[in-house]
Amino acid sequence: MTFIAKIDKTTLKGSPIILEGTFQEVGNHAPLIKVLTPDLQEKTIGGESNKAQLIIAVPSLDTPVCDAEARRFNQEVAKHANIDTTVVSMDLPFASAKFCNVAGIENLTVGSDFRHKAFARNYGILIANGALEGLCARAIFVISKDAKIVYKQVVPEITEEPNYDEALSAAIDAANRGASCCGFCQ
DSSP states (O other), X not given: OOEEEEEEEEXXXXXXXXXXXXXXXXXXXXXXXXXXXXXXXXXXXSSOOSSEEEEEEOSOTTSXXXXXXXXXXXXXXXXXXXXXXXXXXXXXXXXXXXXXXXXXXXXXXXXXXXXXXXXXXXXXXXXXXXXXXXXXXXXXXEEOTTSBEEEEEEOSBTTSXXXXXXXXXXXXXXHHSOTTOXXXXX
16 A cells, blocks of 8 residues: 655755655565666665665765765774665665675675666655655665564755664664564564
8 A cells, every 4th residue: 555645854955855665664674676776786675684674765975964974884884794774765786786886885785776666655755755756765674684674764865865763773773673573572
């Protein structure tokens, strides 16, 4: 089922934006989605995995905030081999490849959702109005090994960076938990 909702807490330079898609919440089963990597291979994200997944959605890697966010997560996740990290945008794979080469991105995967916008739609973060219509809102999802969403952050102002510490803490916790924990038990 697809929903369209105005999210007053999500803005672009102070103006409310509308997000489109199936809104996922903590505790939901993370949908399996394929994104295209810079080398034109498909990568499946969501679902069950032998590692916790940190999925970072950004509007475009060709902006200062998205660039800084990808670089910061690239540095942080290098310390954690048990976290599979993917940055998802609508950027073409060729642009993503150039970005990765210039920025020295080696510790995470960059995936493009440009073909079908399946990630943005299935996670409820497709921007449906304004200057960034058709792109992903800035958001982070942490998925446990057994495919449960254990953390979600839709950044309130798209032009601002996420709460890195909170997201990384959730990803580390998910990576260290057994596959049967949904994230609510401590």
